[in-house]
Amino acid sequence: MSATAQQKMKKSGLDHLLTAMILLAVLMTFLLILVPLLSGIALSFLKIDSFALDGLPSFAGLGNFESLFSTGAFNNALKNGIIFSAASVVIQLVLATLVALILNQTFPGRAFVRTALIFPMLIPPVVVSLLFRWMNNQSFGIFPKWLQSFGMEPIAWNTPELAMTQVVLLGVWMWTPFMTVSILAELQSIPSSLYEAARVDGAGPFSQFFHVTLPHLLSVMSIIVLLRMIWTFNNFELIWLTTGGGPLNSTETLPVLSYRQSFTLYELGTGAATATVSFGILLAVVLIATRFLPVNKD
Amino acid sequence: MKQALKAIQKISFWVVVLALLAYSIFPIYWMVVTSFRSTATITSDSGLWPQDPTFENFLGLNRLFNYSEQYMNSLIVATSVTVITMLICTLVAYAIARRNFKGRKTLTIALLFSYMFPPLLTLIPLYVYMVKAGLGDTLIALIIVELTVTMPLGIWMLWGFFKSMPFQLEEAAMIDGCSRLGAFVRIMLPLAKPGMITVAIFSFLISWNGYLAPTVMIESDSNKTLQMGLTAVSANMTSQWGLLMAACTMIVAPLVVGFLLLNRYFIQGLAGAGVKG
Numbered sequence: 001m002s003a004t005a006q007q008k009m010k011k012s013g014l015d016h017l018l019t020a021m022i023l024l025a026v027l028m029t030f031l032l033i034l035v036p037l038l039s040g041i042a043l044s045f046l047k048i049d050s051f052a053l054d055g056l057p058s059f060a061g062l063g064n065f066e067s068l069f070s071t072g073a074f075n076n077a078l079k080n081g082i083i084f085s086a087a088s089v090v091i092q093l094v095l096a097t098l099v100a101l102i103l104n105q106t107f108p109g110r111a112f113v114r115t116a117l118i119f120p121m122l123i124p125p126v127v128v129s130l131l132f133r134w135m136n137n138q139s140f141g142i143f144p145k146w147l148q149s150f151g152m153e154p155i156a157w158n159t160p161e162l163a164m165t166q167v168v169l170l171g172v173w174m175w176t177p178f179m180t181v182s183i184l185a186e187l188q189s190i191p192s193s194l195y196e197a198a199r200v201d202g203a204g205p206f207s208q209f210f211h212v213t214l215p216h217l218l219s220v221m222s223i224i225v226l227l228r229m230i231w232t233f234n235n236f237e238l239i240w241l242t243t244g245g246g247p248l249n250s251t252e253t254l255p256v257l258s259y260r261q262s263f264t265l266y267e268l269g270t271g272a273a274t275a276t277v278s279f280g281i282l283l284a285v286v287l288i289a290t291r292f293l294p295v296n297k298d
Numbered sequence: 299m300k301q302a303l304k305a306i307q308k309i310s311f312w313v314v315v316l317a318l319l320a321y322s323i324f325p326i327y328w329m330v331v332t333s334f335r336s337t338a339t340i341t342s343d344s345g346l347w348p349q350d351p352t353f354e355n356f357l358g359l360n361r362l363f364n365y366s367e368q369y370m371n372s373l374i375v376a377t378s379v380t381v382i383t384m385l386i387c388t389l390v391a392y393a394i395a396r397r398n399f400k401g402r403k404t405l406t407i408a409l410l411f412s413y414m415f416p417p418l419l420t421l422i423p424l425y426v427y428m429v430k431a432g433l434g435d436t437l438i439a440l441i442i443v444e445l446t447v448t449m450p451l452g453i454w455m456l457w458g459f460f461k462s463m464p465f466q467l468e469e470a471a472m473i474d475g476c477s478r479l480g481a482f483v484r485i486m487l488p489l490a491k492p493g494m495i496t497v498a499i500f501s502f503l504i505s506w507n508g509y510l511a512p513t514v515m516i517e518s519d520s521n522k523t524l525q526m527g528l529t530a531v532s533a534n535m536t537s538q539w540g541l542l543m544a545a546c547t548m549i550v551a552p553l554v555v556g557f558l559l560l561n562r563y564f565i566q567g568l569a570g571a572g573v574k575g
Contacts, residue, residue, distance in 0.1 A: 013479060014477075014478045014479040014482060015478065017389065017393075018389075018392070018393040018396065018397055019393075019397075021386075021389045021390045021392075021393040022390070022393045022394065022397060022399060024386070024390060025390045025393070025394065025405060025453065026401070026405065028449065029405060029408050029409065032442075032445070032446040032449070033408055033409075033411075033412045033420075033446065033450065034408070035423075035427075036419075036420035036421075036423045036424050036427075036446070037412075037415065037419065037420055039420075039423035039426075039427075040418075040419035040420050040422065040423050041419075043422065043423060099318060102311075102314065102315060102318070107311075107315075113315060113318075113319060114565075115557075115558065115561055116319055116322055116323050117318060117319070117322050118557070118561065118564075119322055119323065119326060119554070119557075120322050120325075120326070121503075122503065122550065122553040122554060122557055123326065123550055123553075124506070124507030124508075124509070124525060124549060124550075125507065125509060126507075126509055126525045126528055126529055126546075126549075127329070127546040127549055127550060130528070130532055130542055130543075130546055131325055131328070131329050131543070131546060132325070134329075134332065134539050134542070134543065135325065135328060137539070139341070140340070140341045140344075140539070142328060142344055145344055173321075173322075173325075177322075181564065181565055181568055182568055184565060185565050185566075185568050188565075227413065230413065230414055231413070234414075234415070234416050234417060236417050236418075236510050237508075237509045237510055240509075240510075241509065241529065254416065255416055255417055255418065258416065258418045259418060259510075262418060262422060263514075268422060271418060271422070272418075272419065272422060275416040275418045275419035276419065278416045279414065279415060279416055279419055282414045282416075283414065286414060
């Protein structure tokens, strides 16, 4: 670094601003991340039965955790959460890779197609659940009408057998575009010289995909899959708004259970215990996964 | 023979593209079309174009619920969250990328970890603190809570952006007579523009589309956001599909318009941001 540049760095007002920003970041991390996190965990050891926030709550010890594991609700929610996040993320990955490969070609109207395929990402879960309830409406919805015109019965989505399939499919519809865009961005970073070299070696389209494209995508894909599975595992809104966790708890995941305990049963301690345990599970998964996945650390 | 094969390839390519377009766009199109159908035809008409297009559903929204007020609330919350996130995250991310300090690694890991929090784990304590601070049932409390989600994400993404830009860029600008601040404003900010726009899109989406945070933080009808209000009325109004779809269309409209204006930065922004870890 030249002397003038160094001098300017020392004197600059920006420098003080940057110091202030780092302090701000530390303070924010402390107030907005660490304190609420520790409070949430602490809450799971307290006995609180209402939102009337007066007086001191009593210490419950491990009581909340005991009542959590005393019924089958926790195990059921954990199982549902794993099915929900694994199924929707795997389908998204396959679909997103296909779409990204298509969008990476040059064809007339590509910009329009690309924008159009991203649109579902913008639609809020409140709208998605209402819209598909309307489209599937047994009497007037468009999907039953189509099925009827083929002589088929309308599909009863709100049954214990199909409710999970329904939320998985809605999740795939809403969340695939994000994955498509992430994979597309990575595809565009593959140098075209690699493909030329492969073609010179006589590789066809399939061979090019498996020997050039896929190895290049693997690192990004594994990160995206991990992050999206965690995110989906924690997702509350889509399931709550579509099925409310039912019927017969067939779509109740841990966030939904935690919400029900806190806001329907007013057992805030138990709700916090559910959230704490699911945080512990995710933490363990991440620590194990980062050891084995081809993640480039830096 | 070879030509026939090429033609088949081309046709099947376009069949797949059209199928994907229909899959992505048709539900959204159906929402918009339904919102223009009249009460008289809504149950019978299932054509691609409404028999007698009407604005009655849009004009009736205020009779359905506190629509205008709640629309304003959503706008206030989403705009504030987006502006604050953009301003603070850009500066903080730049500071973290350019300054070596103790605990830098811990700080960035803490930001990433917040992505793993089950939503209610931090939401309930935040609610309690807001009530104790006298901010219970206010839009300010909701804005702060949304910021706890958008800021770590924004800092993380923009940090990835600034990290990948060599310091030589600023150095060169400074040798050419720019001040440090000038180098930041004239060189770094324009380069970071796609990343900043991507962060803005995500912040707006998260705070405009959010349902759980407002449900926990807000009680009074006049402070509800659009998502809350719509969910509340949709529970008892399941037959008024024209009105409900009009409300949905109005929720989605600003997102589509904004996205159409900004989407050229979006893929670029995601590519440069911290998706790669």
